[in-house]
Amino acid sequence: MPYRHVIQQRAYVFDDLRTLLARATPRRSGDELAGVAAATYEERVAAQLALADVPLRQFLHEALVPYEADEVTRLILDTHDAAAFAPVAHYTVGQLRDWLLSEAADAPALAALAPGLTPEMVAAVSKLLRNQELIAVARRVEVVTQFRNTLGLRGHLATRLQPNHPTDDPRGVAASLVDGLLYGSGDAVLGLNPATDSPRQVRQLLELLDGVRQRYDIPTQTCVLCHVTTTLQLIAAGAPVDLTFQSIGGTEGTNRSFGISLALLQEAHEATLALGRGTLGSHVMYFETGQGSALSAGAHHGLDQQTAEARAYAVARRFRPLLVNSVVGFIGPEYLYDGKQIIRAALEDHFCGKLLGLPMGMDVCYTNHAEADQDDMDTLLTLLGVAGCTYIMGVPGADDIMLGYQSTSFHDALYLRQTLGLRPAPEFEAWLQQQGIFSAQGQLRPAGDAALWRQLPPPLRQ
Structure with missing residues (x-):
């Protein structure tokens, strides 16, 4: 499905979730080499704003790599823990970002949530975070x-x-x-x-x-x-x-x-x-x-x-x-x-x-x-x-x-x-x-x- 965001009367349309994620990624040479990066800073911001409105459930319905052709996709979807996901199942990517930055996201809550998150959800929310926010959230997580x-x-x-x-x-x-x-x-x-x-x-x-x-x-x-x-x-x-x-x-x-x-x-x-x-x-x-x-x-x-x-x-x-x-x-x-x-x-x-x-x-x-x-x-x-x-x-x-x-x-x-x-x-x-x-x-x-x-x-x- 296409995703869309308008900046100063210019509409940016992203054909699918895979494209949206790629365009929302902070600039790096590998994505430019692959031809998937945003062409301009404005397009990157438009993609990030559109990504913030994507429901987390969408990542369970729109596989970025086809389920039938990729065993990693099958692993991700077949082992997803619905019970662990339930507390954030109604969130968008942007709402997950806000929750991660809140005091409610303490170490026990983050540990309980981990099995309910897919890599694509986590990658998506990371694209909306500043460096200091990536540090602040990761610091709370303890994996022994x-x-x-x-x-x-x-x-x-x-x-x-x-x-x-x-x-x-x-x-x-x-x-x-x-x-x-x-x-x-x-x-x-x-x-x-x-x-x-x-x-x-x-x-x-x-x-x-x-x-x-x-x-x-x-x-x-x-x-x-x-x-x-x-x-x-x-x-x-x-x-x-x-x-x-x-x-x-x-x-x-x-x-x-x-x-x-x-x-x-x-x-x-x-x-x-x-x-x-x-x-x-x-x-x-x-x-x-x-x-x-x-x-x-x-x-x-x-x-x-x-x-x-x-x-x-x-x-x-x-x-x-x-x-x-x-x-x-x-x-x-x-x-x-x-x-x-x-x-x-x-x-x-x-x-x-x-x-x-x-x-x-x-x-x-x-x-x-x-x-x-x-x-x-x-x-x-x-x-x-x-x-x-x-x-x-x-x-x-x-x-x-x-x-x-x-x-x-x-x-x-x-x-x-x-x-x-x-x-x-x-x-x-x-x-x-x-x-x-x-x-x-x-x-x-x-x-x-x-x-x-x-x-x-x-x-x-x-």
Whole structure:
């Protein structure tokens, strides 16, 4: 059905809900590349005003990607929780926005509502919110997950210690691990991107990470971010798999381009659960997403990239993950051109993921050919800390020498924790204090004072 709004006697008509959402999206290069963006600022405002009047129920009746042709659409509609939706079922998108900004939308109310919201509803309301409003609402949402420690508690910020190495050299990986641990990083996961997806190589890396974790009795989890099919092979072979990782997208075609389906993710989820390696909880999946993946795969179905991204969160939600993060600036300036667009997209992704009930982290990052720099990332890092982000990346020097992009460092995590009064995961913080890495007040102590440092093999102390 068409949607219409008039500005200064000029009528703007949008053919369908998919077009309306795309035209209402704040400007970004990926939507312009796809030919779905508003042509002018006035058209964007007209679309936002028209979108505000759309009943939320319309998203249950007008599928943006055909139900018959897309398993993600079927997942979204077939698992929709009508009872959870009932309190807002009579709202328009604009009324949902007003309610989210009211005092009635507290943490328990938002948690109860999450199963009743579809990704498209959440994407729609995000397009009507300013950056500060995306932050204010997301901050109220608390999503707690557990494996060997507890993540997502209010007032806490975790980090993924990312010890990537261009050749997967064990000594290089181990050196980065030690560096990060001595700065208090690693409570979200000791998570490494392998240089190759070879099962033999991935197993060696898994054993290295798990060996460090066990040797120093670290209350965290490990993951080598290989393809889900490789992980399944390794589970069958008895490798020490804590978490199964996979990049996911918001359409069936995007996931096909990653070599996955919902059935394959279900198989992996069940296989990883069966290992029973978690000591506190059974959240065993780790998903990464990013705006632009559907367009890059030629599988966006005319959706704007932010709405397609939000649909990926329905896939993640299905499998109760321990960790989800948007690698927001990783794909490049073809999709998010500059620091301003990266900041906006990150706040949208974080807001949408948390509102849908996900433990959202963010890779605060950019590629070297984007119109962005580390000052932009400092701004985004701080905004996400205020917004209650679950975790960020910890990369030596903020420069990933294997993947070739800029992210956040161990020092960045210290800055955010100290400036905003945030703490690591409780179990991990107790370990840091026991090791003499952190003081009882949560302050970093000199590396030479740490028991971990004295336990290291001599080559790693050089």
